[in-house]
Amino acid sequence: MTDADTRSRLLDAAERLFAEEGFAAVGLRAITAAAGANLAAVNYHFGSKDGLLRALLERRVTPLNAAQEAHLDALEAAHGTSPWPLDALLRALFEPLVTEPCIRDAPHFRRLLSRMYLYRDDRDHMEPTLNELSGSLRLRFVEALRTALPHLDTEVFFYRAAFLSGAMWAGMAHLEEQAACCARSGENWVPTHVDSQRAVEELIRFCHGGLVAAVTSIGEKDHA
Amino acid sequence: MTDADTRSRLLDAAERLFAEEGFAAVGLRAITAAAGANLAAVNYHFGSKDGLLRALLERRVTPLNAAQEAHLDALEAAHGTSPWPLDALLRALFEPLVTEPCIRDAPHFRRLLSRMYLYRDDRDHMEPTLNELSGSLRLRFVEALRTALPHLDTEVFFYRAAFLSGAMWAGMAHLEEQAACCARSGENWVPTHVDSQRAVEELIRFCHGGLVAAVTSIGEKDHA
DNA sequence: GACGTTTTCAAACGATCGTTTTAATCAGGC
DNA sequence: GCCTGATTAAAACGATCGTTTGAAAACGTC
Numbered sequence: 001m002t003d004a005d006t007r008s009r010l011l012d013a014a015e016r017l018f019a020e021e022g023f024a025a026v027g028l029r030a031i032t033a034a035a036g037a038n039l040a041a042v043n044y045h046f047g048s049k050d051g052l053l054r055a056l057l058e059r060r061v062t063p064l065n066a067a068q069e070a071h072l073d074a075l076e077a078a079h080g081t082s083p084w085p086l087d088a089l090l091r092a093l094f095e096p097l098v099t100e101p102c103i104r105d106a107p108h109f110r111r112l113l114s115r116m117y118l119y120r121d122d123r124d125h126m127e128p129t130l131n132e133l134s135g136s137l138r139l140r141f142v143e144a145l146r147t148a149l150p151h152l153d154t155e156v157f158f159y160r161a162a163f164l165s166g167a168m169w170a171g172m173a174h175l176e177e178q179a180a181c182c183a184r185s186g187e188n189w190v191p192t193h194v195d196s197q198r199a200v201e202e203l204i205r206f207c208h209g210g211l212v213a214a215v216t217s218i219g220e221k222d223h224a
Numbered sequence: 225m226t227d228a229d230t231r232s233r234l235l236d237a238a239e240r241l242f243a244e245e246g247f248a249a250v251g252l253r254a255i256t257a258a259a260g261a262n263l264a265a266v267n268y269h270f271g272s273k274d275g276l277l278r279a280l281l282e283r284r285v286t287p288l289n290a291a292q293e294a295h296l297d298a299l300e301a302a303h304g305t306s307p308w309p310l311d312a313l314l315r316a317l318f319e320p321l322v323t324e325p326c327i328r329d330a331p332h333f334r335r336l337l338s339r340m341y342l343y344r345d346d347r348d349h350m351e352p353t354l355n356e357l358s359g360s361l362r363l364r365f366v367e368a369l370r371t372a373l374p375h376l377d378t379e380v381f382f383y384r385a386a387f388l389s390g391a392m393w394a395g396m397a398h399l400e401e402q403a404a405c406c407a408r409s410g411e412n413w414v415p416t417h418v419d420s421q422r423a424v425e426e427l428i429r430f431c432h433g434g435l436v437a438a439v440t441s442i443g444e445k446d447h448a
Numbered sequence: 449g450a451c452g453t454t455t456t457c458a459a460a461c462g463a464t465c466g467t468t469t470t471a472a473t474c475a476g477g478c
Numbered sequence: 479g480c481c482t483g484a485t486t487a488a489a490a491c492g493a494t495c496g497t498t499t500g501a502a503a504a505c506g507t508c
Contacts, residue, residue: 006455020345024249028496038457043497045455115343118398120405121244131409139411146413155415159395159426162402166394167387167434174342178386181344185355187363189370191379202383206434210391213433216425230485252466262487267467269485 007045009035011056014042019112023053023122054129057116060103061133067096072140083148086211090204093141097172098196107176114173117165149211156215164207171203231269233259235280238266243336247277247346278353281340284326284333285357291320296364307372310435314428317365321396322420331400338397341389373435380439388431395427 004012013035017026028049032039046052071092075084098104120126142161149157170178175194182190228236237259241250252273256263270276295316299308322328344350366385373381394402399418406414 022246022248022343022346024246025346027494029494038455039496040458040498041456049496118342119246119339122246122249127405127408135409154413155422156426158403158414159399159423160430162394162399163391163427163430165402166390166392166398168390170386170390171383174390175383175386178389179382181351184351185359187366189378190382198379199383201440202380203387205437205440206384206387208434209437210430210432210434213429216429251464253464262485263466264468264488265486273466 006035006037006041010037010042010045010052011059014052015056015106015112016108018053018056019108019115022115050123050125053123057113057129057133060106060109061113063102064096064100065134065137067100068092068137068141071096072137072144075144081147083150084144086148086208087204089141089144089148090207091200094168094172094200094203098200104196107173110173111177114169118169152215160211163210167203167207167210171199171206175199230259230261230265234261234266234269234276235283238276239280239330239336240332242277242280243332243339246339274347274349277347281337281353281357284330285337287326288320288324289358289361291324292316292361292365295320296361296368299368305371307374308368310372310432311428313365313368313372314431315424318392318396318424318427322424328420331397334397335401338393342393369435376439384435387434391427391431391434395423395430399423 010031014026014031017031017034028042029039031052032041035041042049042052046055075088075092079085096103097110103109115122116126116130120130145161145164146157149160152160179190179192179194183192234255238250238255241255241258252266253263255276256265259265266273266276270279299312299316303309320327321334327333339346340350340354344354369385369388370381373384376384403414403416403418407416
């Protein structure tokens with residue numbers, strides 16, 4: 001584990017530090033020191049700091065995408081062009097994030113991934129990279145979700161899809177830190193440990209409820 | 225507008241740049257150049273780069289908190305210790321983010337605020353600062369929400385509150401960037417402009433649906 | 449053991465970082 | 479006019495940034 005080759009140790013250390021502090025805030029010297037490697041090792045193995053980030057993302061995103069695609073293929077084989085069950089579709093989206101071997105024990109990576117998706121400006125070339133890595137898969141999910149919610153008009157669907165994505169990252173990437181932060185503040189009502197599989201089940205329930213809620217009729221409010 | 229005093233121009237420029245690129249990624253030289261000020265102006269007016277961030281947050285967070293507190297006070301006056309209507313509580317949480325004059329036309333600030341809450345490690349001293357600025361208010365919201373959802377057991381409530389927070393930032397801070405990003409990718413199904421008030425209404429509906437959904441019974445799945 | 453290749457190492461590169469210093473400029477009161 | 483305080487300006491500080499260099503060390507092959 002600790003005596004893996006330098007390449008892997010660099011990827012592991014960078015992943016953790018990038019997730020915790022952000023890409024720009026972490027220096028190559030901190031990464032190489034944490035990995036027990038020489039400063040020049042990053043440029044030797046990855047060409048540049050950007051290359052390190054890129055390699056780090058590809059290492060886990062590629063198998064993650066494959067797992068999600070497999071879920072979607074199974075749904076397509078089972079249901080064809082008719083609308084797919086909403087819960088199964090949500091599970092296809094969420095579950096690989098905590099069950100795929102390449103990522104299930106890498107909470108730091110989920111946190112980093114959420115950073116990249118929510119604030120892709122963290123690095124200039126992040127948007128092209130993410131689109132290249134998983135752009136078509138994202139589109140496939142959006143279309144399947146659209147088909148599963150045919151009664152929503154386009155605008156409402158856009159809003160709810162965005163909320164879904166926010167809730168997803170909250171559940172798949174921010175949950176542990178959230179609990180730890182509350183505990184740090186002395187709040188004793190938060191669970192001491194979050195179970196990833198449980199989080200998936202709860203997230204499916206929550207998003208299902210939000211997605212199928214009745215649409216808001218214009219002008220309606222229940223102020224105070 | 226453009227000839228406001230140096231202090232305000234610095235705050236405006238830093239707010240935009242911090243939100244777009246992140247705190248660590250933006251240099252003082254970029255900020256002062258964007259503000260049309262001298263490099264030393266930041267240290268003169270705010271003492272340090274951290275002081276600039278702190279001042280920038282306080283400028284809008286303080287009135288925002290006051291508005292949210294006012295909403296809560298009104299709910300408390302109307303309903304006392306009995307559970308408050310869920311939609312009204314959600315509105316008290318969301319609406320000030322897009323209606324308060326200090327913040328309603330500052331989408332950059334909402335984006336920056338979401339950065340600070342989701343990844344407070346962006347700056348070492350961010351967590352104490354945020355707790356100091358709005359820690360008690362957050363607790364008040366959590367307790368009111370807990371009272372409004374008495375049928376949920378503690379663990380389920382924790383998960384759903386976390387999802388709520390994720391969906392909230394997605395709707396209040398990431399929506400415009402999300403639409404712009406989709407448009408950049410050539411997707412033509414996204415609205416060309418997002419209406420903030422509409423986003424609040426949709427967000428209330430979504431979160432309401434998710435929060436009141438039936439709890440997941442253990443072992444239940446509808447795989448594929 | 450000598451070989452070519454791969455990897456590690458210490459040192460330095462120029463650039464940029466946040467901050468400080470010192471002087472110049474501006475404001476209003478007398 | 480001059481004086482006092484507040485603000486701006488230019489220049490430099492030491493530190494750290496990502497990157498490059500060239501030699502040393504480690505490696506498998508003949």
